[in-house]
Amino acid sequence: KFDHPGLGTTATQADNRIVIQNDIGETDAHVIVITVEDLTSNITYTDVHFNRVQFFQSILDRYSINWSTTATKEDVKFESSVYYMITGRYVAKDKDDLEDFLEYLGSRIVFMIDWNRARKKLQIFVPKKMAVELLKWAADNEIGHMAFLILGGEKILYEAISTLSTNTSLVSGKFNDILGDEKTFDAFKTVLAISCESLLKNKPRSIVYDEIKAELSKFLKSTEEIFMDYISDIAYYILDIASMLRDSLLRINSPDFIDLINKNAEIAKTLERDADNVVIKIRTLAEKDQRYIFFKELATMIDDVIDYLEEAAFYLSLLQDRFVVEEISVYLQDLSEKIVFASMEMIKIIEITMDIKQKNLREDISEFLNSIHYIRTIEQTTDKIDRIIKKLLIEKCNSFKEHYTFCEVSEKFEKSGDAFMYVAEMLYSHVMNKFTI
Template sequence: MTEKLKIVGALGEDALLLPALVNDALTANDRAKYYFSLLQTARVRADNLERPFSTLREERIASSVDQPQLDQVVAAARRSPEGPYLIPHSEQIVHQLLAAVREMIAPLAAVADGEQAGGFGERLALLSAAAIADDDMMEAECIDGMTRADRHRCDSLHLLVIDLHKELNVLQAALATESVDGAMTYGLADDDRQLVAAFMQGVRRTAPLKFDHPGLGTTAARSGGVVVIQNDIGTTDAHVVVIRVNNLTVTTLYSDVHLQRLNFFASLFSRWRVRWDDILSRRDGAMDDGLYHLSVARHEAGDRDGLLDFLSFLGSRLVFLIDWNKARKRLRSLLGKADAADLLKWAADEDVGHMGFLKCGGDELIYRGLALAARGDYRPGLFLHDVLPRNLARQFMQFVFRAASLGLREGKQILLIEDEVVVELSRFFRGAEERLLDMAAEHAALTWEVAAGLRDCLLRARLSDWKRRFRHNAERAKAWESQADELVQAARLAMRRSEPAAFLAQLIEAADEVVDCLEDAAFRLTTLPAESNGDLCRQLETLARLVLAAAQEYVKVVATARSGRDASSREDMQDLLAGVHRIIALEHQCDDAERAAEAALLARAGDFRELYVLAETGKNLEQAADELMCVALKFRDHALSEVSAH
């Protein structure tokens, strides 16, 4: 019906008006969809008076409906006790809606055979009979019957408009008399061509990122005094972008079945002054999940050059909408929802795109790489940042996106790109045991920090500001303890995904008891009575120095384990065992120092509160030494078992 031959056959006096009829019909399509939205929104408002609502003013302006009084319809809508809805101007709305549909049928009737237009006219005649608004009162069944878009149920005006719009788009493309940088156009003025060319410059710049995927076909025309550009993003009915350029104002109407993709699209314009109206959701059984979403964006350019720059940028962003939801789903199994969305945003901002990643296998590409690089440490069902630190997982996926996109554009084979991914992943990926040794080293360093803070506080106990110093040290110790707890949580997660990591995870968890004891001691010192002069604190100085020395030896033990993981170095093993035995010896000295401190406190303390606080602090320090010795012995046993295994 819309092939070039049939249009040529329709040429004649009436057919010369066909382009203008199509322009008017597409404008009528926008009006019809606005009227549907207005009736649906008014009904929702009447059923939920307590909820916020949109007046649809921006949608009215974008649809070229010059009737400001309609902006009050939603606010004034009410439901009568008898059931019908009171919707101001509803008789006028229904009348204009039917007129818009007839205007959409007109260009199809002008085509040579007119057969399908007759079918549309018959549908309209049947549906018009049920479109009743009596004294601005409408039944719920009438509103549903007009606005419903579920093809599994009966026909509706909304379905008729959807079908007409499809036919008009095909007809518009067939009527195009001129190509402007790849856009099929007609009826453009000289200045209009520059606008379309700027938009197409952006489309062409990033179009290679879709590879062989269909889409991005563009049509443009002058309609209703404005330049209208429509881009065919994909095959989904509701995935449409229509751009209207009026002087220096660009109005973009974007609809999508995926709300997340709509929000993603809006986020791409953060550096431009673009105002996005509230997102409106519409029920439509013919769409995915039965719902689609619509938003209107408006940009006011400062001058002609700024207008052209914005149009070019707008055109360049459309390619990143193709298969976006497919990429998001593939990435969720690797990174989680938030990190997946951030990665897709990065890929768009960097003009890398996600289609190369999908063409190379998507998440399967990563799983194959992990199977080779992780050497058994990776278990399916876990996120990539479970086997890599989150920042490294993000950097690695950025590399994958770049390698896939650039590699395919350079003509590389997918197998070669996969090999590059494995090599790069091997650089990022380290065995779980090695990463846990890094965690153990960081945890040991935190243990030393807390022990050093305690020693320093006790040495300064006789200063006039001892109270402030003790309080500041307790706050730092609490912060360090929180960091240590985070390492324990990360170690527990690693223990669940890798058997070799189990020992080190348990070791870090055991070492956390040392930090807890030392943090308790730091807090306890803040409870000393204000009248204390600090002299009695000297009795704990020796004990604190011994605990700090043991913590220092533990740091050395972990560092030795990190440098000699393969258990093949006799010198490393000797250093490790020597460090363990020094910790054992220091623990014995701590026992003696704690008893000596307790005896001195009993002999010299004049205030029971001071005696209690310092005695309990001594016990905390001695317990920390005990726990540290237990950790060191576990380290020794594990190291010896590793040697035996080799």
Template sequence: MEKVDVVTSLGQLQLLRPAWIKAALAANDRLKLYLTVLQAAQAHAEQPNAPLLDLKREFAAAQVTIPWLTDLPGTTYREGKTLYVPDFLRLVALLRDDLRIMARPLAGVGNIVESELDRRVEQWCGWLDALTEDTLDVAQLRALTSGKRGEDDSFHVLVMDLHKALNRMAAELSSETIDGAHVWELQDADRPRVAAFMRGLNRTRALKLNHPGLDTAATRDGERLLLQNDIGTNDAHVLVVQVAGIRATLTYSDLHRQRLAFFQSLLTEIGASWSAPELRVTPGLNAGEAYHVDTAVFDCDGEEALQHVLEGIGSRIVFLIDWNRARKRLVEFVSKVDAVAVLAEGARREVGHMAWLAGGGERLIYGAMQALGADYFHIGDRLDQVMGPAQAKEFLVEVLVLSSQAIQRHQPIALIADETRLLLVRHMRQHRDEFDLLTEHAAYCHAIAEGVRDALAHGHDSDKEAARALAERAKEWERQADLLVVHSRARAERHPRWLPFTRLIEGADDVADALEEAAFLLSLIAADHHQGWRGEVHQVMQLLADAVLTATQDHVKALAIARAFGEESGGVDHEEFVAASWRVLNAERQCDILLRDVRRTLSEHVSDAATLNLSTDFAAALEQATDALLATGYALRKLAFSRVGGGE
């Protein structure tokens, strides 16, 4: 099935005639081969012991690769006046189909010569349809293969006459091109618009490498400029643009709904307004399978904007070639949604995915993962499971970029593999994903500590509703922190290198538990048990809460510095980390003293037993948080120094 058939289904007939002529001339070559095969079969049947004619060059010239047709002459034999030709009816179908392809460009021309040719074509198609057996008599063979003109028309003579008519028609069509687009019957205003489309197309054309496709045709049909691009080799993958005034309308057909959605997103970025996709089935097209068709409209506010849109459309077409193949390979490393996001970013950066596929595709990524070894990746690990979804997407986009740059510079494939491995190493070092869970956990601890400090500052220790709301938020934050611990344990089960970080986050979880307990106790104190939290009591409680918050902030700072430790970290980083660690130590000592001050002050100013007990427990919970911070700080110090070879 020719690509032009889908253009017919999209209703743009004026674009088809040059393509039809091209297809018809190819059909002419095939028809001549078929007739030669029949003549070779006749020769073998008459002289079975003679060597078979060697038709390899003829088959190659016609670009035909059909094993049964190659074997046909050697299997033909004669009995009396009848020629027995195995698979002859299959050959008859080829003769009929290619005869119609040859006649197609002449349809609708309207002159006498072409009308007579059309009548002869229909007559011969009927003659071929009447054949029902794999046999030929002498008269039938002559009617098919004879090239002599006489009273009776022959199939061969009709093919020759069609060929002459096609040559005349081809000569009448302009051979002009605009930046590679085959154009005819254009107006002066059309030329800069075609040039704009081709400017975008040619800017990214090289990204398809040696893949066929991107041939463009343009003509005028009444008030419309028509542009057609065949994209690739699939017969249902076609794009047609109509320009009327300063409005552009794009019709696009695709086998893959996901690729259609991808293209919709690319063109929406330059102002496309899409209709609802339509599912079509066209007889003889795409083996009878359904394909998707959608239409986009671009309402432009002037000629400059229109040309910008046409250039944008042209520049994005290359990213559709082999898109589904690239998507399937990326899904081995990230989710389906993220795989499409990687391809979309590759399109926005105008690097595409073809160079990555040519460089090895998924083998590049697996090779890089294997090179890092079992400390980072095990067999069966997905990239996003180890690096995290966001970082895995970022890495894959950068692989597309380096692959494209290497191919454009004509660098060897082996170099792409080496650069991919180095890139993965840099990502694993830069992102320090093992610290991500610790940092996120510390953020939840900081949020609870800040909530308690702010609650005291705003008098929420006597506001039942506000205190209860804080307790509920703190409980949710503590639950999220617990989930991070569970996540870290699951990672440690797969990768032993995660174990030190898991032990660290398990210790840090005591901080979250203590702070959440303090928030809960504050809600109880505010619930009608508040007697005497004024003056000195409130002041010392505020000092304790301030000290705990400061300690959590220093813990967050220490983590931020530690995650950057490595061979490139300097003395200033080490000094800042030690200073933050010592501040956590001093905070713990300060909170021990403040806890005693709280108890002393409570004993002097609070006589209600419930308030006294709850207040003491509240202060103790805050102090326990600093104890846990101190223990976590020591573990972090040991881990951080081990990363720079400094020991404990």
């Protein structure tokens, strides 16, 4: 509560009946009345905010209270003229249980003060549902939201963002769109906890701000880190599909080959769809600021890799005969193996790009350049193998279906090798430009 007005309480007793009234806020409509008789407590709660009525019920959910439905009332004396009322009844097991319940109920009322204002402040940065869940967590953990409001609410968050992160999307959008729900929830739990603890200890506000910034630095990332995290996700989808294709081709002429290629084609389709969703996120973020158009172009190019590999999985699933000319199958297996290697090198390039350190600059750049060179070599190799396969198909394959299918599979592998190289060249230019004098 700190120095916030409210919580004026009156209690009267008549025979075995006690009536307790608490004026929670400064408005006449925000009142709780508790009538206690024997082991039964009857609660009447009124509020102008329907969402806060629901919240009030939720913070008492550890007790089995029999609640009525929420009723809508009208009274011209109140500013909004409309308010909500709910009643509840709790029957205690014994006197100790009754006292525990009343003590707990009394301790919850403080978390209703300025609840709606706190929710709106949090909602600037997180979805409405998460804002309510954060306030529930704060109440359950005896933290509350008043300290957060006293310190300035959204202002302390804006200040932390501007000093910790170059990510403008955190200012204009929702944190969970960037950090994900779990990290966002943890970050805001930290803000609420530090705010309360620091004010209770009468720490200077400048120290409180610095502590919040220090804790938030564990969660906030630069814009480039966020984009590269998304690019990394796509790279791992690519590795999954490439590995499945290689494993399928290594099973050529085995009894389960046809079942395996059909199953893997469906999995590849799902992974490609998941990757598309990540690409959409990247494009949406990049379009908010033209400085990050590079990442939109990078996402488009790496998306080509996964598109080609998904198509290769589809064409491979068209086969209905598990018997393949051995000489052709050997080259197809070699081609798929090269694509797996390229996928692994691409992940290494992305991780180095994300984590390049000045103190390890020489080692990082050496690893980075080696991987770039390897992908360039793989692109040349896949082109040669693709031509060998097509030549062999003309010379040795009498089946049109097999000829067409393997020609398409080989070509998709070759095109994915090209796309890998384009992605590598984009990242090469991006990283090396950082060291341009």
